[in-house]
Amino acid sequence: MSQLNLRNLLRLSLVLFLVFPFLFLLTQFRFGGRTDWAELAWAFKNSFLQAFFSAVFALIFGFWSALGLLTFTNHRRHYRMVLEILCLLPNFLPPIFILLATLNVVDPFPMGITGIVFIHTLMNFGLAAVLLAGLIENKVGGVIELAYVEGSSRFNFLTKGLIPMLKKDLWLLWLFIFVVCFGSFSVPLIVGGGKGTTVEVLIYEKIRLSSDWSNAVFLAFLQSIFIFALSWIAGKGQGSHRSRLANLNLVRMPTGILVIGGISLLYLAGYVQGLFAGVKMLSTFYEAQSAIVWNFLGSLSVGLSVGVFCYVGLMVIAFCWPKAWFEKFLNGYVAPSTSLACFALLIFGPNEGINPFIKIPLALTLLSLNSLFRMGWDGELHSLHSQMTVARCMGASSKQIFWEILFPQLSSRAGVLAGIASIWACGDFAVSRILAHRDLSIAMMTETLMSSYRLNQATVLSLLIVVAGLICFAICVGGSRVLRRKLTP
Incomplete structure (x- = not known):
């Protein structure tokens, strides 16, 4: 007992x-009656737009890169492991490294929603690539092999076969990235600027700058409900198990390797460039x-x-x-x-x-x-x-x-x-x-x-x-x- x-x-x-945090702040503050709904709508719009386009571009480049990862399936697996490490590195490291590397190489940097989307895309495309590559292998490998034997063209299979078959999985992955980007704080704080204030940054400003605790708690409450609802939907996706190795020649796209290499070179070169310049100081x-x-x-x-x-x-x-x-x-x-x-x-x-x-x-x-x-x-x-x-x-x-x-x-x-x-x-x-x-x-x-x-x-x-x-x-x-x-x- x-x-x-x-x-x-x-x-x-x-x-x-x-x-x-929810319980404690609800006991300390009551929701204010003078919420600036125009300000909230503006911040929510910024959060939504940056998260929406971040997820879209991360998924586009992730899908392209995933087809590049599939170039190394049954042989030369060590090459694929290196590429996957490059893909996951921006997601594994703290955001400050990607921020530094990008700010060093992109000058002038587009502050605001454009800059937030750019950073979030760099951080999340690789995760999308690794997840999609595994999903394609595990879920539709046999279908890809059959279509290849039947003589289907790559374009027809991608548009009429692969993407429709993965439609639900792509939607759930997009939703997952959207939720992650919507609740991001460190990236909008650094590169958001005055025109890219998100709900998360607005909460920070309400408390730190104007000590408006009641409205800050109210904003956080609304944001948490919104993220919870999306997370609950995104959490309904289920993975599939791999049954056997399949011939994936039909969907392999070596240009995807160039995408991974190009994006990796961007942030690695930016960091090394700043490092060499900083050593002199x-x-x-x-x-x-x-x-x-x-x-x-x-x-x-x-x-x-x-x-x-x-x-x-x-x-x-x-x-x-x-x-x-x-x-x-x-x-x-x-x-x-x-x-x-x-x-x-x-x-x-x-x-x-x-x-x-x-x-x-x-x-x-x-x-x-x-x-x-x-x-x-x-x-x-x-x-x-x-x-x-x-x-x-x-x-x-x-x-x-x-x-x-x-x-x-x-x-x-x-x-x-x-x-x-x-x-x-x-x-x-x-x-x-x-x-x-x-x-x-x-x-x-x-x-x-x-x-x-x-x-x-x-x-x-x-x-x-x-x-x-x-x-x-x-x-x-x-x-x-x-x-x-x-x-x-």
Whole structure:
């Protein structure tokens, strides 16, 4: 009974943690009666337009690139692996790297909705390419082979066969990218400019600039409902399983490789260009040596804290699994507005001393945990469900199932996911900018340099973000393996 109560308590605690910003702010503020509906409509229009076109262009270039990835299916798989890494790199790295690389090479940069769409397309086309390539192989590989044998032309099959067959999957993938871009905060904050203010940035401005908490909470509430509705629809897509290898010559398009190479060259060349130019300015960092050292330690502190919190959170989910309502909640849950979550923590207790180093990791964990859950943690738990059922039938307790079945098999995976979260945390500047009133990390220093148009110096300094992220990732992965060896009976 005590174990059952503990699991229920942990489930309830995790749910309350994830919905804390909503509950806390609703108790602190009431919706204002003087909402500027014209301003809201303008910000919503900006959010919708940038998300709509970001998803459209990401899907177009992603589909084209996917046909290029299919050039390497049955042979030379290592080439495809390299291309997939290039595709996923912008999505894996913190946004600050793509922002720096693009701002270095695109001059003048089109600030506003155009600039937001450009950055979001660079960040998401590769993810769309990898997902679509796998989808085409798994779902319609046999049909492609049959059409090839029957002598169908590529154009006819793409327009009358492949695209109609994948219509629902393309729609769901577009919707997923739309939701991600609609709720984006860091990219519109940097390149949105005065004409590209989105709902997320408007919430930030309402609180930070005008202290209009009631309307900010109301805006966040409306945005969360909208994103939740779209996420619920996007979450209804189901993957298909691959039955056998198929001949995909009919749809292979080598020009897709050029798309991947061209876009990758754009951001890689931009970053390298800024790096070489920044190296010549190293002397300008002489007076800031002490600040750089302390902020590097701050990045490590934030990254490792987020890694530990996410590892614990994933293990709590595993310990509390399975429970129908709990699983439905995690699958349907949408992280709150970044601004909303951060400002809830901002007014929750003091912000001096070490408090920002506690609040920033908590905010980043709250915003990241559900993404990690959807990055394969739910699949890992479902894959072990049969083992859990057998153990339960044999009379094993929940504690035994966790420590003898789940923990040994999940610890390393949890360490990798926690390491990814720690890399994101090391590159965060948007959350930290709200919860800290001065630069506490290398990412914040980098963003400060970007804001003052010292892009080359910012690029050089961003290398320390990579170093801090790799250190945190290595500690998370290594620590999870040590824990598995030490704590496994």
